[in-house]
Amino acid sequence: MDENKNLPAATINHSQKALEMVQKHVSNKDLVFVSEEDLLTQTMFLPQVVVIHSTQDDFHNVSGNYMPKGYQTDRIGEAAGVAFTENCGTRTVEVDGHTVYVGFAQGKKRLPDGTWRPSSVCEYEFDPIKRAEEDFLKDTKGNYKTENAKKLHILGLQKFGRQRASTGARLRVIRELTGMPISFKFDQLQRAMVFSRVAVNTDMFLSDPEMREAAIKVALGAGKEIYGPSPERKALSDGYTVENGNEDTEQPAEGFQAPEWGAPAKEETDDERILREMVEDLQIRRKKHDGKLPDNGKAEIDQALAEEHPDPKVLSGLIDRLDAWEESLKAQEAAR
Numbered sequence: 001m002d003e004n005k006n007l008p009a010a011t012i013n014h015s016q017k018a019l020e021m022v023q024k025h026v027s028n029k030d031l032v033f034v035s036e037e038d039l040l041t042q043t044m045f046l047p048q049v050v051v052i053h054s055t056q057d058d059f060h061n062v063s064g065n066y067m068p069k070g071y072q073t074d075r076i077g078e079a080a081g082v083a084f085t086e087n088c089g090t091r092t093v094e095v096d097g098h099t100v101y102v103g104f105a106q107g108k109k110r111l112p113d114g115t116w117r118p119s120s121v122c123e124y125e126f127d128p129i130k131r132a133e134e135d136f137l138k139d140t141k142g143n144y145k146t147e148n149a150k151k152l153h154i155l156g157l158q159k160f161g162r163q164r165a166s167t168g169a170r171l172r173v174i175r176e177l178t179g180m181p182i183s184f185k186f187d188q189l190q191r192a193m194v195f196s197r198v199a200v201n202t203d204m205f206l207s208d209p210e211m212r213e214a215a216i217k218v219a220l221g222a223g224k225e226i227y228g229p230s231p232e233r234k235a236l237s238d239g240y241t242v243e244n245g246n247e248d249t250e251q252p253a254e255g256f257q258a259p260e261w262g263a264p265a266k267e268e269t270d271d272e273r274i275l276r277e278m279v280e281d282l283q284i285r286r287k288k289h290d291g292k293l294p295d296n297g298k299a300e301i302d303q304a305l306a307e308e309h310p311d312p313k314v315l316s317g318l319i320d321r322l323d324a325w326e327e328s329l330k331a332q333e334a335a336r
Contacts, residue, residue, distance in 0.1 A: 015039050018047040022194060028190040032332040033080070033178045033325075037194045041112040046201045048078040051195040056186070063138075068165040070280055077170065080178045081197025082107045087121060090162045099158070100127045103165030107173040110198040114158065119176045124168030141193070156274040161318070163281055252322035278315040279305065285322055292329065297321075 018039045028034050030051075039047040052075060068076060078083070085104040092099050101122045101282035108116040132154045136144050145148045174180060178195060286301045287291070293301075302324075304314050 001020055001306035003293075010053070014046040015041060018049050018196070021049045022196070025192060025194045027078075028192070030194055031184075031188060034196040035196055038112060040196055042114060044201050045110075045114050045198050047111065047112070048081075048197050048199050050195045050197060051196070052076060052079055053115070054189055054193065057191050059184065061172070062183070064186070066186060067183045068171065068187055070163065070284065073171045075169055076178075076193070076195070077107070077174045078173065078179070080173055080192075080195040082109050082177055083116075084173070085118075088166075090165050090169075092162075095127065096129075098129045099129075099161070100125060101161040101165035102126075103162075103167070105166070105169035107170075107175045107177060112198060116196070117174045117177065122169050122172035122176065124165055124172055126159045126161050126165040126168065128154060131157055145247065154276075159274075159316075160277045160281060163277070163284075181268060215275065235286060262280040275310065275312055275315070278312065278319060281309060282315060285326075289326075294307045297325070 015213070019036060022032060022034050022036075034049065041047050054072065058072040059068055084105060084107045084215075088104065090101055090103045092101055094100070103126070104121055106119055106121045108118045109119050132150070135153065136150060144153060171182075173252070175182060180193075185271055282301055282305060286298065286305070290298070304310055304318055
């Protein structure tokens, strides 16, 4: 018996077109993390093929293995339709007299039948002291000859230990739900990464009176999850293209510039990496706390981030003050 026999023609068309798009990327030898079964959605849902166009700057170069940076991890998660639950965060543990950061995260991905597949609770441990010792042993360029250079490196790792642990945990969730590898080789970065997610077929909902009533309730806040990622979140994904099953052509995301590929990028210096991580940390937390931060605090952060060459001392001071403000906020919320 033909499983598609009773499906509306429009729904079959969505799946067929999505499959054709995926096959096109397979023939181009892109990095495809989609199976045919992912595209066979039920009537009230439709598949979206999402293509991420990356540059080598979107990845950390770790001894020739390229791992996605924090914002790239979030971009991939959104493209694959991964929604993170409230069971996410970081904690600290003491190991051999120093602080180790442990990130934990759990996510879920909508299946073609509309149900959610949850991930396990994934953890990622970041030990800044062990990581520093490893860097010292691998140092062939003489970056850590002096004790002062070693101390500065350890401080840089400790300062962003919480952020790295959180990103590592989210990346493990995404890998579990999509089958993506832990890292990539340089020659893979220039290939598009192809994912799929399941969206609600709003045309189908609104054409049926009962479905329309349910949609109205959802719009009023009765069940937000049914619609998946909201359009506003697409701002995270300036470098990807959404290919709906009812679109015939692929259009690059607005403002996207095709990367230029030459020799592999050289590894960052410690100063460059620390500066970049401070900027990323402030950008993420500035957006996260936009509705709660006082106006003068937001203005100071915005001013520092707007500088063409941000001052590391200014950024470090802002991060320390932001840490203290977050602890105060947690204490106030706990006291309520």
